[in-house]
Amino acid sequence: MRLILLGAPGAGKGTQAQFICERFKIPQISTGDMLRTAIKEGTELGLKVKEIMNSGGLVSDDIIIDLVKERISQPDCENGFLFDGFPRTIPQADAMKEGGVKLDHVVEIAVPDEEIVNRLAGRRVHQPSGRIYHVEHNPPKEPGKDDVTGETLIQREDDQESTVRNRLSVYHEQTAPLVDYYQQWAAQDPENAPEYHRIEGVGSVTDITRQVKEALS
Numbered sequence: 001m002r003l004i005l006l007g008a009p010g011a012g013k014g015t016q017a018q019f020i021c022e023r024f025k026i027p028q029i030s031t032g033d034m035l036r037t038a039i040k041e042g043t044e045l046g047l048k049v050k051e052i053m054n055s056g057g058l059v060s061d062d063i064i065i066d067l068v069k070e071r072i073s074q075p076d077c078e079n080g081f082l083f084d085g086f087p088r089t090i091p092q093a094d095a096m097k098e099g100g101v102k103l104d105h106v107v108e109i110a111v112p113d114e115e116i117v118n119r120l121a122g123r124r125v126h127q128p129s130g131r132i133y134h135v136e137h138n139p140p141k142e143p144g145k146d147d148v149t150g151e152t153l154i155q156r157e158d159d160q161e162s163t164v165r166n167r168l169s170v171y172h173e174q175t176a177p178l179v180d181y182y183q184q185w186a187a188q189d190p191e192n193a194p195e196y197h198r199i200e201g202v203g204s205v206t207d208i209t210r211q212v213k214e215a216l217s
């Protein structure tokens with residue numbers, strides 16, 4: 001099982017990825033999480049990408065493509081993987097296609113912009129594990145604490161409203177064209193292209209998970 005979760009920032013990719021990866025026993029490859037770890041650890045990569053990430057812009061295609069190629073060559077990716085937040089530009093999608101990386105599914109989670117601004121204001125994250133909560137829609141058992149470890153949850157630096165609006169405009173300009181890219185590929189070459197599924201991402205987390213499971217079954 002090799003799949004892409006496509007959608008705007010805050011559409012619920014990370015939330016659904018948790019369920020899909022558990023069910024199919026595949027690793028979640030979140031380029032955003034990999035970059036945030038690099039920033040936290042103060043690596044050369046982290047220093048390079050910190051400013052652009054905090055402003056809501058995209059990191060350069062070369063950096064991302066190298067990062068992903070290296071990650072999918074690891075043994076835990078042999079039986080599949082889930083891309084969360086990648087590809088995000090046409091050149092990134094082309095790099096996978098030209099590199100012969102076969103994909104089974106693209107799942108688009110579609111959510112209107114105004115809903116997204118509200119969701120990201122209430123998002124809380126357990127940084128070491130990547131577990132995601134929302135203060136109202138998906139609250140932890142104890143406010144501000146991770147359900148598994150009891151550690152403190154944080155708010156991401158790029159979840160401020162002005163940054164979220166910038167991330168949304170970057171999404172519409174650079175990432176949304178991938179919807180057409182994968183739909184056209186599926187129509188023209190169904191044998192080799194990944195199957196395309198569009199899920200309306202507004203509703204309870206459980207209901208969206210059910211729709212994603214149906215699409216993948």
Ligand code: AP5
Binds near residue numbers: 009013035060119
């Ligand atoms: P990244 O970490 O990938 O962020 P993103 O795509 O902007 O997506 P998010 O993680 O913000 O949202 P999500 O869709 O996972 O939503 P979530 O499940 O958390 O990227 C960050 C930055 O890294 C980029 O801006 C860029 O700079 C850089 N970067 C990363 N990849 C790159 C690439 N390939 N190329 C270039 N640069 C790259 O849900 C959001 C909230 O909503 C949560 O609180 C959740 O609990 C809640 N929620 C989820 N589902 C529902 C629901 N159904 N109803 C109500 N609330 C819900």
